[in-house]
Amino acid sequence: MTIGISTYLIYLALSIALTVWVARTLHKNGRVFLVDVFHGNEALADSVNHLLVVGFYLINFGYVSLALKLGYAVVTAEQSIEALSVKIGMVLLVLGGMHFFNLFIFSRMRRRSTRHNHPPVSPDAFTATAVHQEA
Amino acid sequence: MLALTVLYDPECGLCKRAHEWLAEQSKIVELNFVPCASDEARKRYPQLDHDLTKQDLTVVSDAGAVYFGPKAWLMVLWALVRYRDWSYRLATPELLPTTKRVVSLISQNRYQIGRVAGLNR
DSSP states (O other): OOHHHHHHHHHHHHHHHHHHHHHHHHHHHHHHHHHHHTTTOHHHHHHHHHHHHHHHHHHHHHHHHHTOOOSSOOOSHHHHHHHHHHHHHHHHHHHHHHHHHHHHHHHHHHHHHHTTSSOSSOOSEEOOOHHHHHO | OOEEEEEEOTTOHHHHHHHHHHHHSOBSSEEEEEETTSHHHHHHOTTSOHHHHHHSOEEEETTOEEEETHHHHHHHHHTBTTTHHHHHHHTSTTTHHHHHHHHHHHHHTHHHHHHHTTOOO
């Protein structure tokens, strides 16, 4: 096996492991948020959580796959490590971006669901209602 | 809050058109329409200043909270599934002055607007 091929294989193994790790973290810790957002509807929360993680995997593996090509020959071990650091660094940054994007979605959904019930403005006055007296 | 009573001006074409539009919207909070200063309105709210409700749109919650003018418009938006988010957006400190200005302008010129748009039939 040439150094070039092993560089690619190490890149794939590391990227996949990192993506799986981040996705699992999201899946495990995002659930609490979603259960709260959907007012305790756990089945719906699990479903949305799963769909989010699938999207996360698709985007990240898509990026990992597209970014695989080095475009120059790697001959020495030194070159291999340098190439790997650049590639893995990019994968980490994309993962980080995606992760924060997911957190943003979670917090936005939560904010939407919590502020739902109070009126947007305070009343100008109060008046007695005859409707209640009749009922 | 489960229901809002909207005291609207029955003589204004624009208000009638708005009423029709509101009837078609899906709601989070029920909206009851009562002509302002009518017998029904006086019966429901004996202590309310009904001359004031003729000047601008008034909304009363089932708990008796009174919202007048621009605030009443925001409460009506808040009652609608599609526009609840907008009611919060328009009520933020940055946008509230503009909302109030625009709504007052429409409200004060509602007969003219209705006439120009051909709604006063």
